Amino acid sequence: xxxxxxxxxxxxxxxxxxxxxxxxxxxxxxxxxxxxxxxxxxxxxxxxxxxxxxxxxxxxxxxxxxxxxxxxxxxxxxxxxxxxxxxxxxxxxxxxxxxxxxxxxxxxxxxxxxxxxxxxxxxxxxxxxxxxxxxxxxxxxxxxxxxxxxxxxxxxxxxxxxxxxxxxxxxxxxxxxxxxxxxxxxxxxxxxxxxxxxxxxxxxxxxxxxxxxxxxxxxxxxxxxxxxxxxxxxxxxxxxxxxxxxxxxxxxxxxxxxxxxxxx
Ligand SMILES: [Fe+2]
Numbered sequence: 538x539x540x541x542x543x544x545x546x547x548x549x550x551x552x553x554x555x556x557x558x559x560x561x562x563x564x565x566x567x568x569x570x571x572x573x574x575x576x577x578x579x580x581x582x583x584x585x586x587x588x589x590x591x592x593x594x595x596x597x598x599x600x601x602x603x604x605x606x607x608x609x610x611x612x613x614x615x616x617x618x619x620x621x622x623x624x625x626x627x628x629x630x631x632x633x634x635x636x637x638x639x640x641x642x643x644x645x646x647x648x649x650x651x652x653x654x655x656x657x658x659x660x661x662x663x664x665x666x667x668x669x670x671x672x673x674x675x676x677x678x679x680x681x682x683x684x685x686x687x688x689x690x691x692x693x694x695x696x697x698x699x700x701x702x703x704x705x706x707x708x709x710x711x712x713x714x715x716x717x718x719x720x721x722x723x724x725x726x727x728x729x730x731x732x733x734x735x736x737x738x739x740x741x742x743x744x745x746x747x748x749x750x751x752x753x754x755x756x757x758x759x760x761x762x763x764x765x766x767x768x769x770x771x772x773x774x775x776x777x778x779x780x781x782x783x784x785x786x787x788x789x790x791x792x793x794x795x796x797x798x799x800x801x
Contacts, residue, residue, distance in 0.1 A: 539642035539759040542569035542597075543741065545687075545722025548608065548748035549589040550580030555778030556747040556756055557593070563773060563781040564597050567760050568641050571789060572597045575722040575743070576606025576651070576687030578626070578752075587629035602638045603630050603649040606687035607657050622653035635665060637672055642763045644676035648686035650701065651690045658700045659723070661707040666714055673715035679765045682717045689721035691740045694728035716762025717791070718768060720761075725752035727759070727772050729787050736795030741770055757784070766791040767799075 542564055551741035564572065574594065579586035587609075593602050599767040610622040617624070623634055634649040646669050664685075673682040690699045690707035700723060701707050710721060712735035721742045744757045754772040758781065762769040768789045773781040787801040 539640045539681075539763040540567065541643075541720075541763070542567060542570065542572045543720050543743050543759040543761055544746040545575040545743045545758075546608075546725055546745040546748060546750070547574070547590060547593070547605065548577055548580045548741065548745065549586040549593070550583060550749055551748050551750055551754070552589075553747055553749045553778050556775055559775055559780045560747055560758065561596055563758070567784050569754040569760065571599055571638055571645070571721055572601045573645065574601060574687055575720050576604050577745075578603065578606070579609055579627075579721060580748075581611050582611045582625055584625055586629070587625050589685065591629045600638055602636055602685060604636070604685050604687060605630075605634055605649055605651050607659065608652050609761060610651055610653055612656055613699065618653050618656070622651065624651070630639040635668055639676075639786065642679070643681040643683050644766065645683045645685060646672040646673055648684055650686045650688040651654055652702070655702075658702060659686070660702045661686070661690070661710060664712045669711070669714035669716060681763050681768070682715050683717045683720060684711065684714070684718070685720045687721060688723050689740055689742055690718060691728075691730060691732050693724035693742070694726040697724065700724075706719045708738075709733050711735060712738055717796075725750060727753070727757045727788075729770060731796055739768060739796045740791055741768075743772075746758075752799040755784075757779075
């Protein structure tokens with residue numbers, strides 16, 4: 538079995554300091570094989586915010602896979618945003634904005650969906666689709682094929698439409714890459730679901746891990762256990778800056794018709 542800790546939307550610059558240690562404690566107790574961070578490391582893409590985010594992620598043991606979100610590009614400094622949108626992000630997290638990670642039960646490929654021209658909404662680029670296709674084509678048959686992208690091409694938990702360009706095309710493109718699980722953030726609401734046109738793809742979103750920018754009544758992260766043909770996702774929530782506690786558990790089995798939520 539492989540265990541992931543999925544966190545997102547940390548927003549350094551708007552962090553609830555009370556949650557800094559509880560999230561580290563959760564990671565220490567759950568002992569994930571990797572920590573997956575699906576974007577929005579910072580609030581305003583300032584160098585000091587990236588430094589704080591990098592220093593914080595260095596406190597987790599094991600591999601940490603990070604992709605950028607829209608907040609990791611400057612919002613107001615248009616010349617910088619258009620000329621070098623992720624320069625500050627790259628300085629903190631390395632030149633590659635689409636990293637990959639291979640674990641015993643999973644091949645994980647990061648995708649950069651940030652779009653400097655529109656800032657808030659995302660975009661699934663053709664180059665990212667090609668990278669996903671190549672990563673998944675070479676994966677062992679039993680391995681879960683997992684894409685990590687800040688913006689998901691499915692509606693949020695409250696029905697807000699997907700905040701990505703051409704969502705129907707993004708869905709079809711993702712399904713064609715062989716992706717089986719897509720981990721995202723952006724909406725600040727936890728959600729798990731499917732799309733009719735991409736039955737083989739399971740979409741798992743988490744809210745904001747440690748920021749004050751809440752859209753629900755709690756911060757949340759997810760512990761995801763991967764076994765062949767089975768994904769078990771436990772949502773962990775922290776209310777009022779307290780410790781993270783297990784909330785709901787969802788189990789998904791992979792069948793010939795795609796993913797099915799399972800009661801046992
Ligand atoms: Fe965010």
